[in-house]
Amino acid sequence: xxxxxxxxxxxxxxxxxxxxxxxxxxxxxxxxxxxxxxxxxxxxxxxxxxxxxxxxxxxxxxxxxxxxxxxxxxxxxxxxxxxxxxxxxxxxxxxxxxxxxxxxxxxxxxxxxxxxxxxxxxxxxxxxxxxxxxxxxxxxxxxxxxxxxxxxxxxxxxxxxxxxxxxxxxxxxxxxxxxxxxxxxxxxxxxxxxxxxxxxxxxxxxxxxxxxxxxxxxxxxxxxxxxxxxxxxxxxxxxxxxxxxxxxxxxxxxxxxxxxxx
Amino acid sequence: xxxxxxxxxxxxxxxxxxxxxxxxxxxxxxxxxxxxxxxxxxxxxxxxxxxxxxxxxxxxxxxxxxxxxxxxxxxxxxxxxxxxxxxxxxxxxxxxxxxxxxxxxxxxxxxxxxxxxxxxxxxxxxxxxxxxxxxxxxxxxxxxxxxxxxxxxxxxxxxxxxxxxxxxxxxxxxxxxxxxxxxxxxxxxxxxxxxxxxxxxxxxxxxxxxxxxxxxxxxxxxxxxxxxxxxxxxxxxxxxxxxxxxxxxxxxxxxxxxxxxxxxxxxxxxxxxxxxxxxxxxxxxxxxxxxxxxxxxxxxxxxxxxxxxxxxxxxxxxxx
Numbered sequence: 195x196x197x198x199x200x201x202x203x204x205x206x207x208x209x210x211x212x213x214x215x216x217x218x219x220x221x222x223x224x225x226x227x228x229x230x231x232x233x234x235x236x237x238x239x240x241x242x243x244x245x246x247x248x249x250x251x252x253x254x255x256x257x258x259x260x261x262x263x264x265x266x267x268x269x270x271x272x273x274x275x276x277x278x279x280x281x282x283x284x285x286x287x288x289x290x291x292x293x294x295x296x297x298x299x300x301x302x303x304x305x306x307x308x309x310x311x312x313x314x315x316x317x318x319x320x321x322x323x324x325x326x327x328x329x330x331x332x333x334x335x336x337x338x339x340x341x342x343x344x345x346x347x348x349x350x351x352x353x354x355x356x357x358x359x360x361x362x363x364x365x366x367x368x369x370x371x372x373x374x375x376x377x378x379x380x381x382x383x384x385x386x387x388x389x390x391x392x393x394x395x396x397x398x399x400x401x402x403x404x405x406x407x408x409x410x411x412x413x414x415x416x417x418x419x420x421x422x423x424x425x426x427x428x429x430x431x432x433x434x435x436x437x438x439x440x441x442x443x444x445x446x447x448x449x450x451x452x453x454x455x456x
Numbered sequence: 457x458x459x460x461x462x463x464x465x466x467x468x469x470x471x472x473x474x475x476x477x478x479x480x481x482x483x484x485x486x487x488x489x490x491x492x493x494x495x496x497x498x499x500x501x502x503x504x505x506x507x508x509x510x511x512x513x514x515x516x517x518x519x520x521x522x523x524x525x526x527x528x529x530x531x532x533x534x535x536x537x538x539x540x541x542x543x544x545x546x547x548x549x550x551x552x553x554x555x556x557x558x559x560x561x562x563x564x565x566x567x568x569x570x571x572x573x574x575x576x577x578x579x580x581x582x583x584x585x586x587x588x589x590x591x592x593x594x595x596x597x598x599x600x601x602x603x604x605x606x607x608x609x610x611x612x613x614x615x616x617x618x619x620x621x622x623x624x625x626x627x628x629x630x631x632x633x634x635x636x637x638x639x640x641x642x643x644x645x646x647x648x649x650x651x652x653x654x655x656x657x658x659x660x661x662x663x664x665x666x667x668x669x670x671x672x673x674x675x676x677x678x679x680x681x682x683x684x685x686x687x688x689x690x691x692x693x694x695x696x697x698x699x700x701x702x703x704x705x706x707x708x709x710x711x712x713x714x715x716x717x718x719x720x721x722x723x724x725x726x727x728x729x730x731x732x733x734x735x736x737x738x739x740x741x742x743x744x745x746x747x748x749x750x751x752x753x754x755x756x757x758x759x760x761x762x763x764x765x766x767x768x769x770x771x772x773x774x775x776x
Contacts, residue, residue, distance in 0.1 A: 213588045324557035331558040336636025366637040376707040418566025418600045438758025443766030
């Protein structure tokens, strides 16, 4: 049977834009363009490489939970080479936190069917990095996370996890949840052919009813966490800037000594 | 007073500094109970007690080293069941976050990661986070279950507060389901003798301006004179000049030291996201227009190959 790969991707506000909060203290998505989280491109790339390593005997489904515009992220992944897309979209999802998102993703993954779930190491907006572990816990399958190198063959996933103090070689039987780092391999650019083909690929939209999730389990009201305040950081007071004309190091050393760093 | 579980990050009983910071923060919201998994509790316990642990729950099992993350979640859950804490604090390492996340699902609780401060609130602990490349500061709390909070290094100054810290053995049953991901082999990272990047009080980073792996010793020499960790920008890492483990930025490590020195780094958003919460920021760059100068407390417009070695000499001579 062909390998079923689900790649979880996130549609995030562009980090180079002026990101801020809406009145309800959720992320304001209207003022900044969204895009496929850069770290999820590595996940799509590894899914494509796993498929290639399995002689094409795999089907890659990209999955996202997000607003209407999040289809942009799915289209990007389809144009890179994924086979089909699933978009969970529901007004009641507004303000869902990580635990809620993991619940929705887990139900959608179970509905889609999977052998391997591939995620990026973290989103580029929330940067929590907990979603793959949350998914593994909810799905009751092994987690092989933070991999800089990954391979899937013979019903198991193997990979390398580079930690602070050691580099570990991991092995887990499928089904499993995998997350990959930006060291796993440069993500490919969609080709013109890929972009054209993506328009014809199936994109399924699901809502909470389809996944048997009650509205109060997700969204701002159902969230396990509450943001009480969000304050823009005051602009840093303009620092001292000197031009080095031979004395730069000395001047800097004075500053550091004044701050008790030396 | 309510008990607060603190997950101990250690290497064979050598407690890492972020754990001492956690104990300090935990005392604001209750009585810290440390959870020590693996070998070395005899070494760790006095240090944990010195920093306020009223009790040390200890468990050692081969599964902690043989399988990834999940057995440690079983152990932390056993500690949770034994204590019924008011909160669970863990370090914001990759592993700390994953353990916290899985525990949160199991106990039906919310999780907050990367807190830079934790304080007591009327409705439970309030965590401060720095978001959107540090352009916003948020305060959040957990509304369901027992708060699980992971805290970034350098979020508090560790304070001594001697407590009993008696070691109690924690009975742990590792579920078969938790043995899903086998650690086949482990290669310890070669020690550079420098402080760990995310924990260091001072970080000296080099970027594109360093212009080659062969020039990084210039950065390392300044770091060593200051007892600092060495960081690198994504450009320097992508060019293969320095290991990825030292990358500071959105896709690398996030650091928040007392002093951050950026040499030959322009300050792209990618990099700023990883260092903007540093207390004092210094930059050395040839380009007076580099965006990094918008962030600095002190900037030197100049050639890093002139300024950095001269600064290293200054530091050495002042330290005598």
